[in-house]
Amino acid sequence: MTGWGAGSALPGLTSENLALLDRLSSMDVPKGTVLFRPGETVKGFVIVLSGRVEVFLTGPTGRDILLYSVEPGQSCVQSTLGLLGGEDYSGEASTATEARVVLVPRDMFLRLIDNDPGFRGFVFEAFAQRLQSMMHLLERVAFQRIECRLAQALLARAEEDCVNATHAELAALIGSAREVVSRRLDALARRGIVELERGTVRILDTETLRHLGEDAD
Amino acid sequence: MTGWGAGSALPGLTSENLALLDRLSSMDVPKGTVLFRPGETVKGFVIVLSGRVEVFLTGPTGRDILLYSVEPGQSCVQSTLGLLGGEDYSGEASTATEARVVLVPRDMFLRLIDNDPGFRGFVFEAFAQRLQSMMHLLERVAFQRIECRLAQALLARAEEDCVNATHAELAALIGSAREVVSRRLDALARRGIVELERGTVRILDTETLRHLGEDAD
DNA sequence: GCCCTGTCGGTGACTTGGTCACGCAGGGTT
DNA sequence: AACCCTGCGTGACCAAGTCACCGACAGGGC
Numbered sequence A, B: 001m002t003g004w005g006a007g008s009a010l011p012g013l014t015s016e017n018l019a020l021l022d023r024l025s026s027m028d029v030p031k032g033t034v035l036f037r038p039g040e041t042v043k044g045f046v047i048v049l050s051g052r053v054e055v056f057l058t059g060p061t062g063r064d065i066l067l068y069s070v071e072p073g074q075s076c077v078q079s080t081l082g083l084l085g086g087e088d089y090s091g092e093a094s095t096a097t098e099a100r101v102v103l104v105p106r107d108m109f110l111r112l113i114d115n116d117p118g119f120r121g122f123v124f125e126a127f128a129q130r131l132q133s134m135m136h137l138l139e140r141v142a143f144q145r146i147e148c149r150l151a152q153a154l155l156a157r158a159e160e161d162c163v164n165a166t167h168a169e170l171a172a173l174i175g176s177a178r179e180v181v182s183r184r185l186d187a188l189a190r191r192g193i194v195e196l197e198r199g200t201v202r203i204l205d206t207e208t209l210r211h212l213g214e215d216a217d
Numbered sequence C: 001g002c003c004c005t006g007t008c009g010g011t012g013a014c015t016t017g018g019t020c021a022c023g024c025a026g027g028g029t030t
Numbered sequence D: 001a002a003c004c005c006t007g008c009g010t011g012a013c014c015a016a017g018t019c020a021c022c023g024a025c026a027g028g029g030c
Helices: A015-022 A077-085 A106-115 A117-143 A146-157 A167-174 A178-190 A206-212 B015-022 B077-085 B106-115 B117-143 B146-157 B167-174 B178-190 B206-212
Strands: A026-029 A034-036 A044-050 A053-058 A064-070 A092-095 A099-105 A162-164 A194-197 A200-203 B026-029 B034-036 B044-050 B053-058 B064-070 B092-095 B099-105 B162-164 B194-197 B200-203
Touching: A015 A106, A044 A077, A044 A106, A053 B117, A064 A117, A064 A167, A064 B117, A077 A106, A077 A117, A077 B117, A099 A106, A106 A117, A106 B117, A117 B053, A117 B064, A117 B077, A117 B106, A117 B117, A146 A167, A146 A178, A146 A200, A146 A206, A167 A178, A178 A194, B015 B106, B044 B077, B044 B106, B064 B117, B064 B167, B077 B106, B077 B117, B099 B106, B106 B117, B146 B167, B146 B178, B146 B200, B146 B206, B167 B178, B178 B194
Parallel strands: none
Antiparallel strands: A026 A099, A034 A092, A044 A099, A053 A064, A053 A092, A162 A200, A194 A200, B026 B099, B034 B092, B044 B099, B053 B064, B053 B092, B162 B200, B194 B200
């Protein structure tokens, strides 16, 4: 019994199943750990309890793109894919912060799916959300200009008008190349919208940035 | 009772639920009909019995990209999304051929999900497959060259070394612009790999085309 | 036959974005 | 101090998307 409080993350489970989940041991993982790589077979259903896990796709040229990030209480859909369809991972997941995760073994996962409506709902909804967000991502990648995506990423990542990320990290967030991000940021800085420092971007004009982040259809 | 043979499309259902599904009336839809548009709310769970339904995303510049196509026996995941997560459609679905579809009403869908393991499995697997294929699509769009994607599309669409599609259609298949496809095809024709006619592309050198369709990592 | 109209495809000029190959600056380590 | 690693800036080049055209063809109506 690890007492990680499955109740808060998984509302609606029957108490006996909750107890079952509670008995699983959670793992603490340091920041930057790779949880799985493309081609690996799936060991179980992963739920993130705290911290953040990011799933990236890597292109042949070494360029990365963030598929989605898994926040506390969410599951990593990639693992579900493998459990249900027998497919292997195709993205690479690593911890963006130190994190605490639980791994639900395959047979237990399948049993829960079959006899617990609450758990089922949890999995289904996670699925639906991911699929939806993947479609939005695809839409952005296929149709939106870099400037637009960059503005969105900056706003999303900002803490008190400050973004702590290298240009390379920002590039991965929006699925572009480091050089391109550098040039765009430079352009934004020239216009007085942001201020650049090694490792951080300070947002000076949130309003204009928000405007740039909107679709120009 | 429409007798559309749910059994073949949905193996593993209990006989009573099969009968329930069989009692739904199917619809015949002519080629080119738009089944749903972005922003519409979801009326039910859609299953395609015959023909092909294609789901596109449209960019602000009018450019289209094929998200996936729904073959007989498959369901349209977009409709599932709406039923489970309450989200609206974000793609546009239309029939690529004349087609026969069934619409499972929302409440019946939810009941089936809850009490029929076979139906549940069907939905889950469809979900998993779509998500997987969306990730592959994203990978192609984000990282692969046009020539590569075009070669794949041509091979996938070929019937006896002949592809009956306009340049605009091919462009939508691979998420590019018509002009770009025209130029690429022209380049392929110059190299003697294909032969162009109004409305069709004839493949002369399948081997080279297959080679072009492989990733160049 | 002829014309009209809509679809299909070709083309040039331009812009945006990705790739490659650098080089330089700051902050640690030894 | 010499070193190295990481983050960032830059120029050149290429691939791809956009815009504005134009001609070529097919089908229908007269």
